[in-house]
C-alpha cells in the first residue's frame with residue numbers, strides 16, 4: 001500500500017468511526033428520552049387491567065393490595081386495629097382522635113372510579129416543568145387526575161388541566177379556598193403527619209373550637225368543604241413509600257423525621273388504585289441551581305425545602321427506577 005492510499009484508508013476508517021460514534025450517541029439519547037420522557041399521542045394509551053398491580057407487587061411486595069386505600073370506621077370502632085407505627089407511618093397512639101374523624105367522614109371509593117373497566121390515572125406534581133407545557137387537555141382526559149397540596153388549577157388550565165379527581169393534602173398545605181381549585185366531587189384526602197391533623201379536620205367538619213397551636217404553618221380556620229368529599233389516607237402507603245422506595249428506617253428517632261414527599265406518596269397510592277399510572281410535573285433542579293423556581297405557580301427555590309425532611313435526589317432515583325421498569329410513564333421530562 002502506497003502512503004497515499006494508506007492515508008485514504010485511515011481517513012475512511014476515521015470517518016466510519018465518527019459515523020458509528022454519532023449514531024451511538026443519538027441512539028442513546030433516544031433511549032434516554034423513551035425512558036424518561038414519554039410523548040403522549042392524541043389517541044388514548046391502551047390500558048391493561050391489573051398492569052399497575054403487577055408492577056406494584058414487584059416494588060412493594062404481594063400483600064400491599066390487601067390494604068384499604070382509605071381508613072374505615074369499622075377498623076377502629078369495634079376492634080382497634082393495632083398499628084406498629086405512629087403517624088405518619090401508622091395510627092398507633094392516635095386511635096381516639098381518628099375514631100372521631102372517621103365517624104363523620106366516609107371511606108368509599110366513588111362509583112365513578114369503581115365502575116371503570118380500566119383505571120387510567122395521572123399524578124400531577126407541582127414542579128415547574130409543567131409551566132408552558134400545554135398538557136392541560138391531555139391531563140383532563142385521564143379517568144383519575146391526582147393533584148397535591150394547594151397546587152392551583154385556576155389560571156393554569158392550559159398547562160395542568162382543570163379536572164381533579166383526588167387531592168392529597170395536610171392542614172398546612174390545604175388551599176384556603178378549596179372550592180375554586182377543586183371540582184364539586186373531588187376527593188380531598190387527608191395525609192396525617194401528627195395527631196393534631198386529625199384534630200384539625202374534626203374541628204373544621206364539626207365546627208368545634210379551632211386550635212391554632214401545633215402547626216408549622218397556620219392552616220385554614222374556616223374551610224368550605226362537604227364532609228362527604230373527605231377521606232383519610234391509610235398511613236400504610238406512607239410506610240411502604242418510605243421503606244420500599246427510599247429505604248428509610250421507619251422507627252426513626254423523633255429528631256430525624258425523614259419522610260417521602262406527597263408526590264412520591266401519590267405515585268405509591270396510584271400504583272395501588274389504578275391500572276395505568278402516568279406522571280407529570282415531577283423533578284427538582286440540581287442542588288447547585290439555587291435560583292431555579294420549583295413550582296409552576298409561584299417563585300420559590302429549593303431553599304424553601306431545607307427543613308422539610310425530604311431527600312429529593314434519592315426520590316429522583318426512585319422515580320427513575322419506576323420509569324425504567326415501566327411501572328409509570330412520564331408526560332414531562334425527567
Ligand SMILES: CC(=O)N[C@H]1[C@H]([C@H](O)[C@H](O)CO)O[C@](OP(=O)(O)OC[C@H]2O[C@@H](n3ccc(N)nc3=O)[C@H](O)[C@@H]2O)(C(=O)O)C[C@@H]1O
Nearest residue numbers: 125126127149173261262263264282283284294304305308
Ligand atoms: C416549605 C415546605 O415545607 N414545602 C413543602 C410543600 C408545602 O408544604 C406545600 O406546597 C404547601 O405549601 O409540600 C411538599 O411538596 P410541594 O407541594 O412543593 O409539591 C408537591 C409534590 O410535587 C413534586 N414536585 C414538586 C416540585 C418539583 N420541582 N418537583 C417535584 O417533583 C414532589 O413530589 C412534591 O411532593 C410536599 O408536601 O411534598 C414538600 C415541600 O417541602
Ligand SMILES: CC(=O)N[C@@H]1[C@@H](O)[C@H](O[C@@H]2O[C@H](CO)[C@H](O)[C@H](O)[C@H]2O)[C@@H](CO)O[C@H]1O
Nearest residue numbers: 170172193215216259261262304307308309
Ligand atoms: C416538627 C415539624 O413540625 N416540622 C416541620 C416539617 O414537618 C415541615 O415539613 C413539611 O411537613 C409536611 C407535613 O406537615 C410535609 O411532609 C411537607 O412535605 C414538609 O415539607 C417543615 C416545613 O418547612 O417545617 C418543619 O418545622
